[in-house]
Every structure is written in structure tokens, then in C-alpha cells.
Amino acid sequence: MALPDPTPGLVVSYAYLWEREARAGQEEGAKDRPCVIILSVQHSGGERIVHVAPVTHVQPRDLADAVPIPIATKRRLGLDDQPSWIVTSELNRFVWPGADLRPISRNQSNTFAYGSIPLGLLRLAIEQIRQRRRIRTVSRSDDLTG
Numbered sequence: 001m002a003l004p005d006p007t008p009g010l011v012v013s014y015a016y017l018w019e020r021e022a023r024a025g026q027e028e029g030a031k032d033r034p035c036v037i038i039l040s041v042q043h044s045g046g047e048r049i050v051h052v053a054p055v056t057h058v059q060p061r062d063l064a065d066a067v068p069i070p071i072a073t074k075r076r077l078g079l080d081d082q083p084s085w086i087v088t089s090e091l092n093r094f095v096w097p098g099a100d101l102r103p104i105s106r107n108q109s110n111t112f113a114y115g116s117i118p119l120g121l122l123r124l125a126i127e128q129i130r131q132r133r134r135i136r137t138v139s140r141s142d143d144l145t146g
Contacts (some may be wrong), residue, residue, distance in 0.1 A: 001026065002048040002110060003096075003097050003112060004049060004112060004113040006037050006040045006050045006096045006097075007037065007040060007116070008037050008038060008039060008040060008126075009036065009037065009116040009117050009118075009119065009121075009122040010036070010037045010115075010116050010124060011035065011036050011037075011055070011077055011113060011114040011115060011116065011117060012034070012037065012052065012101060012113045012114070013032050013033070013034060013101070013102040013103060013104045013112055013113075013114070014029070014033065014034075014035040014051070014052055014054075014092070014100055014101055014102060015028060015029035015031070015032050015033075015100040015102060016029045016031070016032075016033050016035055016037055016052070016054040016092055016100075017029040017092060017135075017138050017140060018054075018090070018138075019090045019138050020137040022095075022138045023094065024126050026136055028100075029100060030070050032089040033054055033055060033056070034054075034055040034077070034079060034114055035050070035052035035053060035054050035055060035092070036052060036053045036086050036117060036122070036125065037050055037052055038051045038052060038053050038091060038092075038122075038125065038126060038129065039051040040096070045102075047095050047096075048095065048096040049090045049093060049094070049095060049096070050093070050094060050095075050096045051092070051093050051099075051137070052091060052092050052094075053086050053087055053088060053090075053091055053125060054086075054087045054092075055069065055079075055082065055084050055085070055086055055087070056085055056087055057082050057084055058085075059083065059085065059092070060085060060087070060089075064088075064128065064131075065087065065088060065089040066085035066086060066087050066088055066128075067085060067086045067088060067091070067121065067124050067125045067128055068083065068084070068085050069084045069085065069086060069121070070118070070121070073118060073121065074146075076115065077114040077115045077117075078104075078114055078115070079114065084145065085118055086117075086121075086125045088125055088129045089135070089136065090135065090136035090137065090138070091129075091135055091136075091137045091138070092137070092138050092139075092140050093137050093138070093139050093140065093141075094139070094140035094141045095141040096106055097112075098140060098141060113122065
């Protein structure tokens with residue numbers, strides 16, 4: 001299994017656990033979905049901590065909570081043509097690659113990434129995240145705290 005380098009902007013298939021699901025006691029994401037790597041940090045002990053933002057078809061009530069993905073970007077990534085957003089109000093954090101990384105399809109069982117979003121779109125998502133007072137973050141690896 002060849003894993004991609006977890007660089008910011010890479011869109012991976014991931015079993016994202018929404019913060020509301022974690023609060024309700026769920027430990028597994030209900031659905032595999034595209035997620036954008038927002039931050040990837042290599043620690044001195046060798047482990048890499050990754051933060052991902054989910055991609056959703058559900059239009060946000062507040063436009064400050066998500067960034068729309070242009071249809072041309074979705075097509076280049078091989079995603080559907082339905083409107084989609086990168087959610088910027090919450091993240092999942094885990095040790096790469098983690099147990100929740102998924103193949104992008106049954107036909108491509110050794111492929112875990114769709115490709116990367118344009119740098120401008122990544123910067124827009126990161127800026128929206130930075131402007132928030134608090135980001136809801138769900139830690140998905142048992143050895144991560146806080």
C-alpha cells in the first residue's frame with residue numbers, strides 16, 4: 001500500500017467523525033468522505049500529526065463556516081458535480097496514516113487521495129479557520145490529548 005505524503009491541500013478519503021457525533025459518544029465516522037489536509041506536522045518522535053477538514057454537500061447556514069469548492073476543482077479531483085463545501089468550523093486530528101484513512105473507491109483500493117486543491121483555495125480555507133476564536137477538533141488517535 002503506497003500512502004501519499006500528507007501535505008496541506010491534499011484531498012484524502014477519510015471516515016470523518018463530526019464533533020456532534022463524538023459528543024454523542026460515537027467513536028467511528030458514519031461515512032467515508034473527501035477531507036482536505038489543513039495541517040501536517042512531523043514531531044521529533046517521528047509521528048506525523050494531521051488535521052483534516054471535511055467536504056460536504058450540505059450548504060452551511062453561515063458562510064463563515066465553509067468554503068465552496070469550484071466545480072472545475074471537483075471535476076479535476078474526480079468528485080461529483082453537486083455543490084460542495086470545505087467545512088472550516090471543525091477538524092479531525094490524528095496520527096498519520098491512522099485507521100480511518102480509506103481507499104477512494106472499491107476499484108482503486110490502493111489509492112487514498114483524490115489529488116490536491118489549488119493553493120488559493122487552501123489559503124482561503126486556512127484563513128477562515130484562523131479567523132475563528134475556537135475550532136472544534138476531534139482527536140481520532142488514542143495517544144493524542146486535548
